[in-house]
Amino acid sequence: MSLTAKDKSTVKTFWGKIAGKTDELGAEALGRMLIVYPQTKTYFSHWADLSPSSAQVRKHGQTIMGAVTDAVGKMDDLCGGLASLSELHASKLRVDPANFKFLFHCIMVAIALYFPGDYTPEVQVSVEKFFQNLAFALSDKYR
Amino acid sequence: MRLVSHRGGEIRPTRSVRARVALAARLSLSLSHTHTHTHTHCAGSMVVDWTEAERRAVTYVWEKIDIDVIGPQAVASVLIVYPWTQRYFGAFGNISSVSAILSNPKVAAHGKVVLNALGLAVKNMDNIKATYAKLSEFHSEKVNVDPDNFRLLADCITIVIATKLGSDFPPDVQAAWHKFLDIVVSALSREYH
Numbered sequence: 323m324s325l326t327a328k329d330k331s332t333v334k335t336f337w338g339k340i341a342g343k344t345d346e347l348g349a350e351a352l353g354r355m356l357i358v359y360p361q362t363k364t365y366f367s368h369w370a371d372l373s374p375s376s377a378q379v380r381k382h383g384q385t386i387m388g389a390v391t392d393a394v395g396k397m398d399d400l401c402g403g404l405a406s407l408s409e410l411h412a413s414k415l416r417v418d419p420a421n422f423k424f425l426f427h428c429i430m431v432a433i434a435l436y437f438p439g440d441y442t443p444e445v446q447v448s449v450e451k452f453f454q455n456l457a458f459a460l461s462d463k464y465r
Numbered sequence: 466m467r468l469v470s471h472r473g474g475e476i477r478p479t480r481s482v483r484a485r486v487a488l489a490a491r492l493s494l495s496l497s498h499t500h501t502h503t504h505t506h507c508a509g510s511m512v513v514d515w516t517e518a519e520r521r522a523v524t525y526v527w528e529k530i531d532i533d534v535i536g537p538q539a540v541a542s543v544l545i546v547y548p549w550t551q552r553y554f555g556a557f558g559n560i561s562s563v564s565a566i567l568s569n570p571k572v573a574a575h576g577k578v579v580l581n582a583l584g585l586a587v588k589n590m591d592n593i594k595a596t597y598a599k600l601s602e603f604h605s606e607k608v609n610v611d612p613d614n615f616r617l618l619a620d621c622i623t624i625v626i627a628t629k630l631g632s633d634f635p636p637d638v639q640a641a642w643h644k645f646l647d648i649v650v651s652a653l654s655r656e657y658h
Contacts, residue, residue: 353636354636354639354640357636357637357639357640358636358639358640358643360640374636427620430624431623431624431627431634431639434624434625434627434628435627435628435630435631435632435634438627438628438629438631439628441624441628443541443542443545443546443563443567444545444563446542446545446546446624447545447546447548450546
């Protein structure tokens with residue numbers, strides 16, 4: 323489901339609104355994912371503390387959200403723009419791509435918590451399409 | 466059958482809700498739920514383990530939300546965010562634009578029907594599969610709904626709840642609620658052949 327000009331503009335505008343909170347959103351989202359989808363903890367067995375308050379979880383959530391924000395600027399060519407990240411996930415991290423949607427769902431829950439009035443269904447459809455395209459680009463180099 | 470809302474007040478349902486409640490009443494179910502059991506074996510099927518914390522979390526969410534607000538918003542959301550779901554609502558009048566969907570009274574009414582039905586599962590957490598057996602058959606045989614749509618609606622319900630509850634929807638509560646909706650979706654998909 324490709325991103326229309328309207329989707330891209332909606333996502334860009336919305337990201338401008340949430341810019342100041344992306345660190346918290348990322349930390350919140352990753353923390354929730356590990357609890358709501360416990361199978362995702364299997365990728366973090368090398369961390370001692372997988373609770374939402376863990377410094378490692380929060381920091382990694384911020385890193386991830388930074389990459390998502392970066393991708394907002396690359397919507398015209400997500401596959402090209404995310405090639406090296408895809409390569410990393412495919413060959414080094416080897417995260418099953420089925421998990422991307424779990425993280426994206428938790429990012430959307432975090433957004434809904436922090437920006438309840440701004441996250442209307444019209445914004446949600448564009449943001450969700452963006453995440454779907456992001457997941458596709460991230461899995462591009464897998465095989 | 467006297468209908469009591471999750472807040473204890475009596476519900477006076479519309480005709481369409483009455484029809485659906487009559488359907489639910491024909492299901493063999495007990496409306497008293499047990500507090501002590503954490504584990505119930507449903508005859509010939511999967512066992513659902515609920516911890517007391519999970520039960521409390523689901524009830525907590527249910528008591529905090531206004532289903533007359535959440536229901537309409539969730540159904541409107543699913544029609545907007547996943548527009549192919551509109552295929553099932555041809556008889557609802559104008560759903561041709563976001564504003565039409567958001568102001569459509571049949572969409573809103575259906576939202577209330579759906580959330581009231583969800584309440585049956587909240588009251589019967591140990592018996593969700595049996596509770597929804599007839600509803601599942603109804604969605605399969607009569608309404609011909611692709612069961613993947615249940616998952617989409619469940620996700621929309623969760624997002625709308627998150628916008629309303631904010632910090633009252635911490636990760637462990639979200640996890641219990643997600644588990645609950647997963648089971649509801651699974652039960653509704655079960656009678657498809």
